[in-house]
Amino acid sequence: GGAYWVDSQQKRYVPVKGDHVIGIVTAKAGDVFKLDVGGSEQASLSYLAFEGATKRNRPNVQVGDLIYGQFLVANKDMEPEMVCIDSSGRSSGMGIIGQDGFLFKVSLGLIRKLLAPKCEIIQELSQLYPFELVLGMNGRIWVKAKTVQQTLIIVNILEACEYMTAEQRKQAFAKLSGN
Numbered sequence: 001g002g003a004y005w006v007d008s009q010q011k012r013y014v015p016v017k018g019d020h021v022i023g024i025v026t027a028k029a030g031d032v033f034k035l036d037v038g039g040s041e042q043a044s045l046s047y048l049a050f051e052g053a054t055k056r057n058r059p060n061v062q063v064g065d066l067i068y069g070q071f072l073v074a075n076k077d078m079e080p081e082m083v084c085i086d087s088s089g090r091s092s093g094m095g096i097i098g099q100d101g102f103l104f105k106v107s108l109g110l111i112r113k114l115l116a117p118k119c120e121i122i123q124e125l126s127q128l129y130p131f132e133l134v135l136g137m138n139g140r141i142w143v144k145a146k147t148v149q150q151t152l153i154i155v156n157i158l159e160a161c162e163y164m165t166a167e168q169r170k171q172a173f174a175k176l177s178g179n
Helices: 108-115 120-128 148-161 166-177
Strands: 020-029 032-036 043-046 066-075 078-083 102-105 131-135 140-145
Touching: 020 140, 043 066, 102 148, 108 120, 108 131, 108 148, 120 131, 120 148, 120 166, 131 148, 140 148, 148 166
Parallel strands: 043 078
Antiparallel strands: 020 032, 020 066, 032 043, 066 078, 102 140, 131 140
């Protein structure tokens, strides 16, 4: 019952039901937001797909906002549809992502590496500085540390990890932490 991925350096993301992704709100159309998720078409997100949302209590979503959510519908015959709640109606960390972080893109292969349960890269980074990190299966990463400089250092490390061996990475971390 395990999942297997064919690791390739593919650039275009193909939505998969259940995948957690970072989308960028491109439009509001009635009760639905349109999001760029890096695929061939935009995904839709109902305003009711947020924790606690009702007709009266709508989430404050603006064009340009970053949304972390998951695909409820994703197949080649239908428009991808996202939600920001799990099956029990809880946000579980999904929703609008803070404005003051940094969003960047990496390969889908690197995202899978970073999402692995005991990812050494994340463990090593967390020893440098405290930071917030959101990883989207669509290759988008949002990161925020205490300062812009720390945020950019983390971004640079994550981008470089794609082409470094574990040994090169350990040397780079040692330099950064001053050991």
